Amino acid sequence: MPGNGRSIFFFRFDMHIIKLCVGVSSVEDLIAWRAERRAIGHGRADGFTVHRTRMMPKRAEEIVGTGSLYWVIGGAVRCRQAIVALDAATDHEGRSCCDIVLDPEIVRTVPYPRRPFQGWRYLDPNDCPPDLGASGDDLPDGMAKELAALGLI
Structure with missing residues (x-):
């Protein structure tokens, strides 16, 4: 409330x-798969x-509706898909698991090198590679990676 000396801030991260x-x-x-x-x-x-x-x-x-799943392909982040939902599920052996429901659109990103790791990891928005603009959408992966290494895209 104004004038009481206290402020309430809501942060969406x-x-x-x-x-x-x-x-x-x-x-x-x-895409083919x-x-x-x-x-x-x-x-x-x-x-x-x-x-x-x-x-x-x-x-x-913090993820559903605003986050994306960033895919590491060939040692670099190459694309992302928006996360629509995270649904609790059970696998064929009766173990609990998670279904990550993704928008079918695959958005290419500027290739960022990434070392292998197991499972998934959280990715802070500040560490996300930018999406490729319309001019970079038609570039083959190898060319996009080279241009990104040169700082051109």
């Missing part, structure tokens, strides 16, 4: 997730993509 995209060598491979999975009936009826992981993020409220 968006959070993201970063994960290795195992078995995929390029963004094009990821997702299309193949949808074609054989592994997609959701609402068009969203699901990636299953073992652990539910404890910071789900």
Whole structure:
């Protein structure tokens, strides 16, 4: 309340997730793999993509609706997908797990080198690579990585 000497501040701190995209060598491979999975009936009826992981993020409220899953492909962050929901699930062996519900749009990012790690990690917004602009969307991964290393994109 004004005049009482106290202030209340509300901060919204968006959070993201970063994960290795195992078995995929390029963004094009990821796009093709997702299309193949949808074609054989592994997609959701609402068009969203699901990636299953073992652990539910404890910071789900900071992620859902504002965060993205950043994919590490070939040793660098290459793209991201917006996180629509984090759903508790059970795998085929009866263990609890988390379904990360993703927007189907894959957004290319400026390639940022990243060492391998297991599972997923939180990714602070300040550490996220920027999205490639319209001029960089058609660049092959190798060329985009070289241009980013030179600081040109």
